[in-house]
Amino acid sequence: MPDTIYRLVYFSKNRIAGGPERIATEIDSIxxxxxxxxxxCGITGALVFNRGIFAQALEGRGVAVETVFERIQQDPRHGDVQVLAFNKAAERVFPNWSMAFLGQSREDQNMFGHIGRDTGFSTARIEGQRLLEIIRTIALEEEARAA
Ligand SMILES: Cc1cc2nc3c(=O)[nH]c(=O)nc-3n(C[C@H](O)[C@H](O)[C@H](O)COP(=O)(O)O)c2cc1C
Incomplete structure (x- = not known):
């Protein structure tokens, strides 16, 4: 029996102080x-950073996802962590990536603008499925760009 795969999708606010260079260095280290x-621990996923907002999808065995997310949540480089989805997944969306980094070339685009607006990062909730779709779309576009 293959392991049941779970996927967790969250977004959070950047807390890295300093300018773009400092942020880029910290993201490299992340x-x-x-x-x-x-x-x-068999985790795959994707991380997006845009205009001060992180979005990440983590997929793997349930215990593995919980363990890595416990650690990530305590990282002072971000805050206001909001989990949008944590559920069983039929299959991995990012099977070939221990952690893809997306959207590097898009600081000119406000990718999560509507999330910030919709949620104000505190009250309303964007659906996990919608954020996952955004991350998946960016991944496919970047793959096409690289091809
Ligand atoms: C937005 C964000 C995403 C992160 N994603 C991961 C991740 O997928 N896997 C991971 O091991 N650490 C991740 N980290 C880093 C962890 O918080 C932690 O610093 C790191 O796991 C420590 O690893 P080390 O003990 O090997 O140095 C992330 C941190 C941030 C701020």
Missing amino acids: LAASRRNNPH
């Missing part, structure tokens, strides 16, 4: 840790 740690 990605390095992700790519070092995630393969050991």
Whole structure:
């Protein structure tokens, strides 16, 4: 029996102080840790950073997702973490990525503008499925761009 796969989707606010260079350095370190740690526990996923907002999808065995997310949640480099979805998934959306980083080339676009507006990051809730669709669409576009 293959393991049941769970997917967690959240977004959060950047708390890294400093300018774009400092932020880029910290994101590099986050990605390095992700790519070092995630393969050991069978986690795959994607991280998007845009205009001060992180969005991340984590997929893997339930316990593995919970364990890595516990650690991520306590990271002072972000805050106001809002989980939008945590449920069983028919299959992985990012099977080939220990942690994809998306949207690097899009700081000119306000990718999550409507999320910020819709939710104010506190009260209303955007659906997890919708955020996942946004992340998936960006991933497909970046893949096409790279091809
Ligand atoms: C937005 C965000 C996403 C992160 N995603 C991951 C991740 O997918 N995997 C991971 O191991 N650490 C991730 N981290 C980093 C963890 O919070 C933590 O710093 C790291 O796992 C520590 O790894 P180390 O003990 O190997 O240095 C993330 C941090 C932030 C702020």
